[in-house]
Every structure is written in structure tokens, then in C-alpha cells.
Amino acid sequence: MKSKECVAMILAGGQGSRLGILTKDVAKPAVPFGGKYRIIDFPLSNCTHSGITTVGVLTQYQPLELNTYIGNGQPWDLDRNDGGVYVLPPYVSAEKGEWYKGTANAIYQNIGFISKFDPEYVVILSGDHIYKMDYSLMIKAHKEANAAATIAVIEVPWDEASRFGIMNTDADLNIVEFEEKPANPKSNLASMGVYVFTWSILKKYLIADENDPQSDNDFGKNIIPKMLGDGNRLLAYKFDGYWKDVGTIQSLWEANMNLLSENPGYLLDDDDWKIFSRTPAMPPHYLAPTSRVKNCYITAGCEIEGDVENSVIFEGVKIEEGAVIRDSVLFPCCVVKKGATVNKAMIGTNAYIGQKAVIGSDDEDAIADFYNSKICSDDITLIGPDVVVEEGVKLGKCAMVTRNVKNKVEEKSAVDETSADIITA
Amino acid sequence: MENNNTLGLIFSGNPEVNLGELMKVRSLAAVPVGGRYRIVDFMLSNMVNSGIVNVGITTGTKHRSLSDHVGSGKAWDMARKTNGLFLIPPPETLDNNTRTLESIDFVNSAMSFLTRSRQDYVILSDCNTICSINFEDVIDKHFKNDADITVVYTEVGELTPKELGHHIMLDANADGSISDIQVYPQRQKTNLAYMNMMFIKKDLLIELVGDCLAHDKHSIAKDILLANLHKLRIFGYKFDGYKKTIDSIKSFFGFNLDLLDPNIRHELFGTNDARSIHTKVKDSVPTKYGREAEVKNSVIADGCTIEGRVENCIIFRGVKIGKNSVVKDAIIMQNSRIMDDCRVENAIFDKEVILCNGKKLIGQGTYPLVIGKRTIV
Numbered sequence: 069m070k071s072k073e074c075v076a077m078i079l080a081g082g083q084g085s086r087l088g089i090l091t092k093d094v095a096k097p098a099v100p101f102g103g104k105y106r107i108i109d110f111p112l113s114n115c116t117h118s119g120i121t122t123v124g125v126l127t128q129y130q131p132l133e134l135n136t137y138i139g140n141g142q143p144w145d146l147d148r149n150d151g152g153v154y155v156l157p158p159y160v161s162a163e164k165g166e167w168y169k170g171t172a173n174a175i176y177q178n179i180g181f182i183s184k185f186d187p188e189y190v191v192i193l194s195g196d197h198i199y200k201m202d203y204s205l206m207i208k209a210h211k212e213a214n215a216a217a218t219i220a221v222i223e224v225p226w227d228e229a230s231r232f233g234i235m236n237t238d239a240d241l242n243i244v245e246f247e248e249k250p251a252n253p254k255s256n257l258a259s260m261g262v263y264v265f266t267w268s269i270l271k272k273y274l275i276a277d278e279n280d281p282q283s284d285n286d287f288g289k290n291i292i293p294k295m296l297g298d299g300n301r302l303l304a305y306k307f308d309g310y311w312k313d314v315g316t317i318q319s320l321w322e323a324n325m326n327l328l329s330e331n332p333g334y335l336l337d338d339d340d341w342k343i344f345s346r347t348p349a350m351p352p353h354y355l356a357p358t359s360r361v362k363n364c365y366i367t368a369g370c371e372i373e374g375d376v377e378n379s380v381i382f383e384g385v386k387i388e389e390g391a392v393i394r395d396s397v398l399f400p401c402c403v404v405k406k407g408a409t410v411n412k413a414m415i416g417t418n419a420y421i422g423q424k425a426v427i428g429s430d431d432e433d434a435i436a437d438f439y440n441s442k443i444c445s446d447d448i449t450l451i452g453p454d455v456v457v458e459e460g461v462k463l464g465k466c467a468m469v470t471r472n473v474k475n476k477v478e479e480k481s482a483v484d485e486t487s488a489d490i491i492t493a
Numbered sequence: 494m495e496n497n498n499t500l501g502l503i504f505s506g507n508p509e510v511n512l513g514e515l516m517k518v519r520s521l522a523a524v525p526v527g528g529r530y531r532i533v534d535f536m537l538s539n540m541v542n543s544g545i546v547n548v549g550i551t552t553g554t555k556h557r558s559l560s561d562h563v564g565s566g567k568a569w570d571m572a573r574k575t576n577g578l579f580l581i582p583p584p585e586t587l588d589n590n591t592r593t594l595e596s597i598d599f600v601n602s603a604m605s606f607l608t609r610s611r612q613d614y615v616i617l618s619d620c621n622t623i624c625s626i627n628f629e630d631v632i633d634k635h636f637k638n639d640a641d642i643t644v645v646y647t648e649v650g651e652l653t654p655k656e657l658g659h660h661i662m663l664d665a666n667a668d669g670s671i672s673d674i675q676v677y678p679q680r681q682k683t684n685l686a687y688m689n690m691m692f693i694k695k696d697l698l699i700e701l702v703g704d705c706l707a708h709d710k711h712s713i714a715k716d717i718l719l720a721n722l723h724k725l726r727i728f729g730y731k732f733d734g735y736k737k738t739i740d741s742i743k744s745f746f747g748f749n750l751d752l753l754d755p756n757i758r759h760e761l762f763g764t765n766d767a768r769s770i771h772t773k774v775k776d777s778v779p780t781k782y783g784r785e786a787e788v789k790n791s792v793i794a795d796g797c798t799i800e801g802r803v804e805n806c807i808i809f810r811g812v813k814i815g816k817n818s819v820v821k822d823a824i825i826m827q828n829s830r831i832m833d834d835c836r837v838e839n840a841i842f843d844k845e846v847i848l849c850n851g852k853k854l855i856g857q858g859t860y861p862l863v864i865g866k867r868t869i870v
Contacts, residue, residue: 103779104795142567143774328781337778337796344776349769351762352528352794352808353780354755361788367779367795368529371755380779 072151072185074207075267076120077178078111079171080195081128086316088443089452089470090416095127097195098134099320100399100417102327102336103365103380105345106137107314110200111193112144112153113343118203122151122185125195126174128167131157143346156181170285176274187267192287194261198323199311200334200341201262206305210264216300217270217292219243220262222311232258233288235304243302246292257304260311263287269300310334318445321414324380324397328363348400350383358389374404382417391421399453412465416453422475426462427451435476438467496544499632500576500612500695502603503536503550503620505559507689508593509659510621510740514863515843519558522550522620524745525826525844527752528794528807530772531562532739533620535761537578538770541569543628545616547576549606551599552583562773569771579606595711600702607695615698617713619689623748624736625761625768628692631730635692638669641725642697644718645690647732652681659740661687661714663729671727674719676712687714688732697725735760746841746861749807749824752792777810785816801831815850822858840864 084096091099097108108125115123123146127134134155141153156178158167168174175182175192182190189210191203201220210218221235229250235257236245247253273291277283283290296302310333314320326332336343350369355361360375369384374391384401387393391404399417404410408421411428421427426434428449444450447465451457456472463469505522515524522533533550540548548571552559559580563569566578584594584602600607600617607615616628626645635643646663657678663685664673675682691713701717710716718727735757737748751757763769777796782788788803796811801818808814809826815833822839829846831837837848839856843866848854852870856862864870 143776337781337798342776343778347774347776349766349771351752351758351770352792354753354758354792355788355790357790359789361782362786363784364782365779366782366793 072122072187074120074122074189074191075182075185075187076111076115076123076191076193076203077175077182078108078123078125078193078195079174080108080125080134081131081168081174082194082196083129084196084315086443087320088317088440088450088468090317090320090414090450091130092452092470093130094133095130095195096315098137099314100382101198101314101320102324102343103382104347104367105343107198108134108138108195109144109343109345110198111195112138112141112146113341114199114201114203115191115193116144116146116344117341118201118207120191120203121146121148122187123153124156124178124181125153126156126168126178128158128174131155137346139346144344151185154181170290171287172274172277172283172291173285175270176278176285179271179274182267183271190265190267190270192263192265196315197261197311197313199260199307199309200338200343201307201309201311203262203264206262207264209305210266210303213301213303215264215303216266216295218264218303218305219292220260220307221257221304222260222307223256224258226253226256229253229256229258234258237304241304241306243296243304246288246296248288257306259288260307262307264305269295316445317414317443317448317450321397321412321446321448325378325395327365327380328378348383356389359387369401405459411449412447413449413451415451416455418454419451420456421451422457422459422461424460425457427457428465429462430465431462434462434464435473436464436467438469438473439464440468441466443468495546496629496632497546498612499545499614499616499628499692500607500610501540501545501548501616501618502600502607503533503540503548503618504596504599505533505550505556505620506553506599507619507621507740508595512739512742512745514865515742515745515841516555518555518866520553520555521739523558523562524739525809526623526739526745526749528792528809529775530770531559532623533559533563534770534772535623535625536618536620537563537569539624539626540616540618540628541571541771542768543626545628546571546573547579547610547612549579549581549603550620551581551602553594553599554583556580556583564773568773576610581606592711596713597702597705597711597716600698600713601706604699604702607699610695613695615693615695617691617693617698621740622688622690622736622738623761624688624732624734625763626690626732626734631690631692634669634730635728638728639726640670640728641693642718642721642727643692643730644671644727645688645730645732646685647688647736649684649686651684652686654679657681661689661718663687665729669728669730671722671729674714674722676714676719685729685731688736688738691718692730742841742861742863743859746824750805750822752807753790753805758792775810783816801833801835809844823861843868846870 080097084091146153353370356373365380373389374387376393382400388406390407395412402419404421405423407424458475565572571578581603662675780797783800791806793808794810811828818835834851836853840862
């Protein structure tokens with residue numbers, strides 16, 4: 069194996085439980101975003117454009133869809149004879165086998181993989197952020213500073229700083245202290261979850277950390293404070309572009325809506341830094357004579373007869389005549405039948421919204437059984453993948469719908485099973 | 494299932510067909526159609542969807558655009574160790590020939606591809622008849638009839654003398670065998686038209702081509718089919734689906750606008766993955782519609798920014814249409830840009846055309862205006 073200057077490792081094993089039903093069967097990095105992407109397209113495309121062609125993707129939670137999606141890496145130009153993309157699940161060896169216990173442990177368990185390439189530097193990325201970033205510039209800064217680790221930071225509003233991992237630095241951006249979600253932040257430089265490490269140094273710390281039974285095996289909690297404590301040079305690298313954590317339903321919805329604003333903060337349509345994705349073979353979309361489409365993102369395979377405004381529509385979606393869609397995100401291949409209304413909602417892959425059904429209704433007679441303010445905030449309604457909402461059903465806002473919803477009128481004629489179906493919500 | 498005993502040979506051109514401005518920079522096979530495709534994508538996908546995994550495409554002059562488009566064949570899942578997609582170099586006599594090269598010359602250019610391939614049977618096809626055909630059915634019929642050659646035909650209505658001038662008309666017996674072949678007839682005697690697709694045993698094709706060239710004969714229709722009408726068992730396979738042959742600007746325009754019909758669209762592109770049409774992937778972003786966009790009855794590909802009015806159009810990838818502009822009954826190819834306050838009707842814009850603010854371009858319904866690649870108006 070030829071040695072590589074740099075290997076990237078993407079932590080893609082997180083469950084993303086705050087995304088509720090969206091991550092029931094798929095890992096967070098495989099969640100759809102922006103009309104035709106998956107979240108992981110962003111770090112993968114960034115790697116390719118930054119000239120990093122050896123990428124390990126660490127999977128653990130519900131990896132099937134993510135593994136299938138990544139495949140041989142061809143959509144990101146990462147099907148290489150030398151390097152390329154590797155999916156790295158936890159494995160069992162002769163002595164023992166175990167799950168990834170924490171972010172640091174996940175890398176520890178893959179020391180063998182990384183060492184095969186004998187890199188100078190390792191870039192650690194997470195699979196749940198939307199941003200475009202040239203990692204090669206960060207590696208350059210890391211090299212020039214001769215740092216042991218460089219951590220990308222972004223300025224966040226002061227009142228939000230206590231939600232992030234905060235870096236306190238000196239004037240030269242040397243990190244003097246790291247605080248995870250501090251109650252009284254001293255700085256507003258938040259860690260973006262993008263790290264560059266000098267591999268020889270990181271390897272020592274990973275081994276020491278693994279031998280420490282008290283450790284949580286986490287980069288933020290354990291490795292970084294330990295390196296700081298030992299007097300290593302840790303550099304903060306300021307990034308001033310668009311960066312969005314899409315870990316909650318609200319932030320995922322917002323990040324989609326950002327695309328529709330006049331100034332989304334970054335250019336998705338940029339020939340020099342395209343975000344690559346696995347493209348389905350679908351014909352261009354069709355807007356019928358009855359359609360009305362304003363301020364939308366629409367992609368291949370859609371057939372639109374209805375009225376759609378301020379919405380992001382993924383591939384293969386059908387919206388029938390008279391249906392009204394507002395401020396919503398419709399995931400691949402979902403169907404909205406005639407006269408249905410969808411208000412401020414995210415509709416999962418392959419979901420079906422029956423005729424004249426209403427999603428995100430304000431009315432008092434709307435079904436409130438699925439109300440879930442823990443997952444859904446800001447009045448957003450979430451319909452799970454493959455869920456069927458039958459004709460005429462009216463669903464209240466701020467709900468997470470995880471199962472098929474039958475029509476109450478029909479329910480009366482077949483009380484036995486359908487009523488039970490609703491009540492167990 | 495993959496059909497490991499049949500290979501495909503697609504002709505990227507047809508000496509009888511010239512689409513003028515649209516073919517100035519590219520071969521017939523590489524002419525853009527349907528928002529994100531090239532003509533050849535349909536026949537190539539038909540073959541791949543029929544399980545044929547070894548396909549050659551003949552080339553003439555101007556093959557840059559075609560080779561750029563098909564690349565390694567990856568988009569059709571044809572970048573293989575064995576079999577796959579092959580671009581056949583142009584016939585060697587191309588540079589100093591004194592006559593127009595015909596179909597047999599192009600089969601001859603593919604001779605090493607044919608002889609080196611392991612398959613025993615060949616589907617020969619033009620690229621410019623757009624349809625969704627399953628060749629497995631053609632092959633089944635061929636063996637049931639114990640035929641030497643099976644030709645694919647379709648039923649047509651009354652043709653104009655001009656149309657007859659480039660049609661090969663057939664007549665068939667009750668058992669499906671072909672009883673008559675009329676190449677470019679003056680008068681229409683039957684309503685069965687050959688679709689320029691045939692199935693034949695490879696060894697027989699090689700033998701017939703060798704014979705023809707030895708006798709200075711160059712036309713598959715005349716010198717292979719017609720000449721052997723009573724010597725070989727030539728049978729027909731009737732195709733009943735939607736088909737459109739692109740052989741003029743009019744039929745090019747007509748085919749594109751046919752895609753506004755949902756039934757035709759669904760038949761051609763299939764409703765499941767098994768029949769889908771593959772093409773080169775561009776990684777375009779989804780199309781963005783502005784607040785003032787007003788779009789009716791149009792097929793629109795990814796990567797566009799639409800802020801004006803669009804009606805009855807086929808819009809290719811990466812097209813931008815500015816505010817207050819009206820585009821009707823038009824085909825606008827990749828990366829063309831119509832700025833603000835423009836009006837376009839009955840027009841075909843080739844790739845990368847720029848129409849500056851306030852310009853009007855209006856063609857006739859019967860004769861659309863064609864604007865060449867990279868024109869700035």
C-alpha cells in the first residue's frame with residue numbers, strides 16, 4: 069500500500085435519535101437533505117474536492133442503507149485502485165469484539181486500517197453537518213503551525229454558545245481550554261466536529277485512552293483535554309462559511325428552507341465544488357398545466373399537478389391536482405393525492421397522503437394523538453417513511469406520525485381494529 | 494437476467510438523416526433530447542434493460558461529443574472486465590472515400606468487435622428510433638420461428654411521399670414471415686414499416702457482410718434483407734408501443750413535445766427501475782423556482798433556475814430563465830441562458846446559447862427556429 073499524506077475518517081455511527089422516526093431504520097448520515105442529497109454527501113464531497121482520496125466511514129447504527137448508499141464510492145469519485153472509500157463497521161477479532169464505545173474508541177479500533185496507509189495526518193469528520201469546506205487549507209494551517217491537533221471552529225451567536233463545545237483561545241488561536249456546553253461561555257468559537265491530527269501523536273493518545281478504564285473514549289471529553297493538559301500545541305482553525313448541525317427535526321427543516329432563501333449562505337449550484345450524490349435514473353420532472361410552483365426546489369422524476377410553495381421536493385414525488393403544499397420537505401417517492409393539504413411538514417420516503425387529508429392542521433377537530441413536542445418543535449409535523457395517511461384524515465401540527473392513520477368515518481364501521489390502531493398512539 | 498449470447502451493435506449515424514444545425518458539432522446519436530438525454534441513451538438503455546451486456550456503437554466523423562457522453566459506459570453499468578461498451582472507430586476509408594458510407598461499411602468497421610466477442614447473436618439497430626422495446630421478446634420470437642433474421646416493424650398510417658422516401662415498407666404472411674420488402678418506395682402499398690432493428694446469428698451476419706463487400710454492395714436493407722428475401726427465413730416482430738423516429742427537425746421537435754404527454758412519458762421511462770433510461774450523470778442541483786416563476790405543462794431537468802414564465806417546453810439541465818421572460822413551445826438545451834424580459838416561441842436553443850435582456854425570438858409552429866450552440870443573441 070502506498071503511503072498517504074492524509075486519511076479521513078468519518079464518524080457515521082450515530083443514531084441521531086432526535087430525528088425521531090426519520091432515523092428509525094437508517095443512520096443519521098443517510099437522512100435525505102436538500103432535494104437530492106444525503107447528509108453524508110457533504111463530508112464525502114468535501115474530501116474529494118480537498119484532494120483526500122482515502123476515506124474510512126465508521127458505521128454502527130442501522131448501517132444497511134448507508135452502506136448501500138456509499139457502495140463502491142463511485143458517485144464521489146472515491147472508487148480508487150489506491151485508497152478510496154471504505155465502510156468500517158465494528159468487528160470481532162481473536163481476543164475480543166465490541167461495539168464502538170465512543171468517538172475515540174471508534175478510531176482506536178481502526179488503528180490498523182489507518183496505519184496501513186502510514187499517513188502523516190488524520191482528518192476526523194462527523195457525518196451530520198451541512199457545510200462546504202476545503203480541508204486542505206486546514207491541513208496547511210496545521211502543518212505551518214506544527215500543531216498536534218487543529219480543530220475547526222465557527223463563531224456562533226453568544227446566546228447559543230452554551231449548546232456547543234467551546235474553544236477558548238489566545239490571540240494566535242492556540243487553544244487554551246476546551247469546554248463542552250459551558251453554562252457561562254468565555255468564547256463563542258464552537259467546535260465544528262472537524263479535526264486534523266498528526267497521526268503519530270494521536271495514535272499514542274488513543275492507546276493511552278483505551279487503557280484508561282475511567283475514560284468515556286470521546287474526543288471532546290477525553291482526548292482533547294488530555295492533549296491540552298500535556299502541553300501539546302492545539303490550534304483553532306476559523307471557518308466563516310455556512311455550517312449547520314442538522315441533528316434535530318427543526319434544524320433539518322431550517323437547513324432545507326435555507327436553500328430557498330435569496331442568500332442560502334453557500335452556493336449549492338457551484339461547478340467548482342459540486343456536492344456529489346448517488347443519482348437515481350429518473351426522467352426530468354414534469355409540471356402539469358394545473359400546477360402552480362413558487363419558490364421551490366424540485367428534482368428528477370417528480371410529477372406536479374398541485375400548488376407548491378416554499379418547499380423542497382425530492383425525486384419521484386407525485387403531487388396531484390388541487391393538493392396544496394406549503395413550507396414543507398417531501399422526501400423521495402412520496403405521494404400527495406388530490407385536494408390534500410400539507411403545511412410545514414416533513415414527509416418521509418414513500419409516504420402516502422390520501423385525498424383531502426390535511427397534515428399540520430390548526431383545527432380543533434384535528435387528530436392530536438401523535439402530538440410530540442420532544443421531537444417536533446416550531447409546529448413542524450413529521451410523517452414517517454412508508455406511512456399511509458388515509459383519505460380525509462386531518463392531523464394536528466407538531467406531530468410525529470409513525471404508523472398508518474385510518475379515516476375515522478370508516479373506523480366506525482370497523483371499530484374493532486382501526487380504533488385500537490389510533491388509541492395506541 | 495443477463496443475456497450472454499447476444500451482443501448489440503448500434504449505428505451512431507444514418508446517412509439519410511441530417512438535423513442541420515444540431516448535427517454541426519455532433520453525430521445523430523449524440524443529439525440532446527428530452528431534457529437530460531442524448532438520442533443514443535434510449536437504444537442503449539433498451540439493450541441493457543433487455544439483459545444485453547456487450548454493445549458496440551459505430552462512429553463516423555464528429556465523434557467527440559458521443560465518446561465524451563458514453564465515457565467508460567459506467568452510467569449504463571457497462572464498464573466491465575468482460576463485455577461492456579465499445580466505441581467502434583470510424584471505417585478506415587472515411588477520409589478518402591468518394592462515396593457515402595452505408596450501413597454495411599459500418600458493420601464492417603465493427604468486424605473485430607464482432608469476431609472477438611463471445612456472443613453468437615447480434616441485435617443491429619439504428620439509434621434514432623425512440624421507443625421502449627424489450628429485445629428478449631424479439632429473441633424469443635426469432636427462435637420460435639426458427640428464423641435466420643428477425644426484423645422489427647410497426648404499423649403506420651398513411652405516409653407522405655417525402656416520408657416514404659426514407660421508409661422501408663414490409664409485407665408479412667400470416668405466419669409472420671416477411672413476404673415483401675420495399676426500400677424507399679414511391680407508392681405506399683402496405684402499412685408495415687421496418688424500424689431498422691434486426692436480430693441475426695453473428696456468423697451469418699459476418700458471411701453476408703463479406704459477400705456484399707466482395708460485390709461492392711453496401712446497404713443492409715437492399716443487399717442483405719431484400720436480396721435474401723426468398724433465400725433466408727426472414728420473419729417479422731411487430732412492435733406495438735410508442736415510437737418516434739427522429740429524422741428531421743420537425744420530428745425532433747415533435748418527439749420532445751410528445752414527452753409532455755404523461756402516457757408517453759410513463760411508457761418510455763418506465764414506472765420501475767427495470768425499464769429506466771440511463772444517461773451520463775451531471776450531479777446538478779435540484780431546479781430552483783423563483784417567487785415569480787409560472788410554469789405550465791413542461792418537462793424540466795435538474796440544475797435550472799426558473800424565474801419567468803414557461804409553457805409547453807422541454808428545459809435541459811442548467812438552464813436559466815430570467816424574470817419577466819416568456820418561453821413557449823420551445824426546447825432549451827443544457828446551460829443556455831435566457832435573461833430578463835425576453836420572449837421565445839417555437840424555438841430550439843442548442844447548448845450554451847445566451848439570449849440577452851429584452852430580446853425576442855419567435856419561430857413558426859410548423860418550422861421552429863434553431864439557434865446553434867454557443868450563439869449569443
